[in-house]
Amino acid sequence: MARRLPSAPPALPGFSHVHVLGSGGFADVFLYEQNMPRRQVAVKVMLSEVVNDQVRLMFQAEANLMAQLSSHPSILTVYQASVSSDGRPYLVMELCSSTLSQRYRVERLPVPEVLRIAIKIGSAIETAHRAGVLHRDIKPSNILTTAYGHPVLSDFGIAATLSESENLEAVGMSIPWSAPEVLMDETAGTIESELWSYAATVYSLLAGRSPFEVPGESNKSTDLISRINRAKPRTTGRSDVPESLERALNRAMSRKAEARQGSVLELVHELQAVESELGLSQTAIEVAMDDWALATVAELEDRTRVRPGQASPMTSSQRRKRRRPANIEESFGSFESEAAEGKMSRRKTGISPIPKTRGMQTVAWIGVALAAFVVVLGATATFIQLQSGSNDIPVVSDISASVSADVVEFSWLDPGLEAGDFYQIKTTDGQPSVQQREPNFVVDAESGENVCISVTVTREGKSGPASAQKCAVLP
Numbered sequence: 412m413a414r415r416l417p418s419a420p421p422a423l424p425g426f427s428h429v430h431v432l433g434s435g436g437f438a439d440v441f442l443y444e445q446n447m448p449r450r451q452v453a454v455k456v457m458l459s460e461v462v463n464d465q466v467r468l469m470f471q472a473e474a475n476l477m478a479q480l481s482s483h484p485s486i487l488t489v490y491q492a493s494v495s496s497d498g499r500p501y502l503v504m505e506l507c508s509s510t511l512s513q514r515y516r517v518e519r520l521p522v523p524e525v526l527r528i529a530i531k532i533g534s535a536i537e538t539a540h541r542a543g544v545l546h547r548d549i550k551p552s553n554i555l556t557t558a559y560g561h562p563v564l565s566d567f568g569i570a571a572t573l574s575e576s577e578n579l580e581a582v583g584m585s586i587p588w589s590a591p592e593v594l595m596d597e598t599a600g601t602i603e604s605e606l607w608s609y610a611a612t613v614y615s616l617l618a619g620r621s622p623f624e625v626p627g628e629s630n631k632s633t634d635l636i637s638r639i640n641r642a643k644p645r646t647t648g649r650s651d652v653p654e655s656l657e658r659a660l661n662r663a664m665s666r667k668a669e670a671r672q673g674s675v676l677e678l679v680h681e682l683q684a685v686e687s688e689l690g691l692s693q694t695a696i697e698v699a700m701d702d703w704a705l706a707t708v709a710e711l712e713d714r715t716r717v718r719p720g721q722a723s724p725m726t727s728s729q730r731r732k733r734r735r736p737a738n739i740e741e742s743f744g745s746f747e748s749e750a751a752e753g754k755m756s757r758r759k760t761g762i763s764p765i766p767k768t769r770g771m772q773t774v775a776w777i778g779v780a781l782a783a784f785v786v787v788l789g790a791t792a793t794f795i796q797l798q799s800g801s802n803d804i805p806v807v808s809d810i811s812a813s814v815s816a817d818v819v820e821f822s823w824l825d826p827g828l829e830a831g832d833f834y835q836i837k838t839t840d841g842q843p844s845v846q847q848r849e850p851n852f853v854v855d856a857e858s859g860e861n862v863c864i865s866v867t868v869t870r871e872g873k874s875g876p877a878s879a880q881k882c883a884v885l886p
Contacts, residue, residue, distance in 0.1 A: 417441075418458055421495035426454065426503075433509070437461050442506070445490075452490065456501040470500045476544055476567045477502070484697055485535035487555060487565040507555035507563060515551060515616045522617070522651055526686050527694045528554065528562045529613045533679040534697040535564045536609055540602055540675065541699065547600045549608040550588040551615050586632050587621030588612055591640045591666055603668035606675050610663030613682075617656075618647040622664060640666075643855075656685045670818055670853040677847055684846065804875025807834070807866040812883035819862045819883045822851040832870050837877075839863040856885045 417439045420428040429442040432453060443454045457470055474492035481488045488505040495501055511528075514520065532554055539546060546553075546567060553566045590607035592598050614622045622644035624630050644664055646657055659681040665671050672678045676698065683693045805826035813820045828834075828848070836852050837844045839862075845852070846869070854862045863882035868875045 418456065420454075421456055421497055421499055421501065423454065423495060423501070426452070437466065443503075445503070451506050453504045453506045454501055455504060456495070457499050459497065459499055462499060467500060470502075473567050474500075474502055477504075480535075480539055480542060480544065480567075483535050483538050483699070484561065485531040485563050486538070487563045504565075505557065505563075507557050507565070509552065509555055511554055511556055511562070511616075512552040515619055517619075519619065519649070520616055522649075522653075522656075523686070523689065523691050525613065525616045526656075526682055526691070528616065530679050530682050530686075530694040530696065531562050532564055532612075533609060533675050533682070536605060537674065537676045537679065537698050539567075540605070545600045545602070545605055547605075548585060549605060549612055550585045551612055554612070586635050586639075587623065588615070589639075590668075592668060594636050594639060601668070602674065603671055606663050606671050606678060607668075609675055610660045610678065614644065614647060614660050614664070617649060617652055653685055653688055655688060656682070659685070665853070665855070667818065667853075669820070670855065673847065673849040677849075680846065804868050804870045804873065806876050807868065807878040810864070810866065810878060810881035812881055814883050814885055817857070817885070818853050818855055819885065820851060820853045821864050821881060821883075823866065823878075825850050826868065828868065829870070832868055835867040835869050835874060837865050837867070839880075839882075858885050860885050 417431045417434045420431070420439075420441045420443075422428075423443065425446050426443040427446065429444055429451070432440040432442050434440070438455050438457050441454045441456065443452050444450070445452050457466065471492075474489065477487065477489040478492075480486045487507065490503045490505070492500070492502050536546060536549065544567070546564065548566060549564075553564060555563050555565050557563060586594065588608045588611045590604035593600060593604050598604060611622050620626070621635075623635050623638040625638075625645075628634070643666075644661060646652075659672075659678060663671050663678050672681070676696070679696055683696070686693050805828070807823050807826050810821055810823045813822070833846045833848060834850070834852075835844050835846055838854065852864060852866075854864070856862050861882055861884045863880050865880045866878045
């Protein structure tokens with residue numbers, strides 16, 4: 412089918428048209444030069460023939476979502492949105508390059524580069540999820556690159572809030588990067604299906620093809636859907652890709668949603684572990700941690716509502732705990748004022764006043780004594796902590812196993828994890844251990860296979876005692 416010609420660029424006040432950048436099913440993207448401040452921008456303009464009330468609402472939703480999220484360094488920045496004089500809605504966006512979507516098809520991207528891109532884009536997706544937003548079209552062509560080489564996630568055109576996703580249709584999905592439950596119309600999108608698409612995208616950047624494309628065979632939509640629904644992806648075919656990376660991506664693309672990692676952030680942590688395995692510096696995770704950073708304008712009026720994945724707002728007592736400690740003058744008062752008060756009281760009682768310099772020396776010696784006491788106290792606490800060692804780290808017990816057709820799901824009760832703690836899960840198949848926060852672990856297995864795991868809690872880089880090994884045999 413012949414590709415359509417781009418539409419005529421609209422006349423936009425304050426902007427001068429340069430040339431067309433690309434065309435899609437619903438919109439064209441043009442290069443404009445903004446007059447004040449002077450800079451080049453990308454302008455996404457809806458096609459007049461597709462503009463109706465529903466599309467207009469979708470476009471408005473995209474503008475609002477991207478404005479809400481585009482402060483994230485790995486989400487495309489939107490400068491403004493409006494409607495042109497001929498009635499077409501448009502977005503004015505940061506000008507970025509789309510070369511990554513062509514590069515991975517024609518050249519082998521270095522594994523360190525792919526890991527860096529993946530962690531930054533994963534941070535953007537996790538941030539959107541914490542704001543209650545699903546992207547619903549994660550794929551390589553929606554990863555752009557800024558002028559400074561920073562990857563950014565674009566095109567939230569069919570995005571939806573988590574609460575609305577159950578009532579939406581799977582509009583405009585990209586088959587090679589869509590989870591099986593989305594292709595089978597079991598859901599319009601969930602965090603688990605986003606995780607699948609994210610992993611499929613990272614796989615594509617490594618392999619130079621989508622996970623279920625087979626070189627030399629038919630790769631029509633029906634073929635891809637059939638393979639996605641019934642099969643596991645092949646390896647990337649690259650000897651420089653660590654097995655731990657292949658395994659992490661395969662787990663994220665499990666047929667069953669419950670067998671995947673619990674969140675995009677969990678997979679991002681696994682990608683950081685691969686970086687360490689390769690001797691690379693870990694790429695920083697960029698996820699907004701404060702609730703105000705993810706709030707919409709409407710939510711600023713209601714600070715009591717907690718969004719999915721967000722921490723609840725601090726109570727007043729918590730805020731008091733975070734106040735900075737008083738300085739010495741606030742703690743002990745002014746030397747001058749205390750000396751004056753002492754002089755007055757001594758006059759009334761008939762006690763001879765202490766010279767001012769001597770009083771200051773006394774206070775100074777008290778300060779030195781207190782400082783020494785604090786040092787001794789700190790050393791004692793450190794000694795006690797070192798003595799306790801791993802005894803304070805909780806131990807996992809009573810692991811249960813649930814066996815189904817092709818998986819074993821292990822689960823256990825939380826022994827008392829604290830912030831920053833992780834479960835270290837070791838299997839008996841010789842594979843490296845896995846770190847996660849969820850108290851369950853799913854293992855794909857074959858009939859007759861004996862599957863065993865042990866679980867250890869890790870705290871501040873130290874491992875506690877391992878649990879008793881739990882095994883299960885698939886029928």
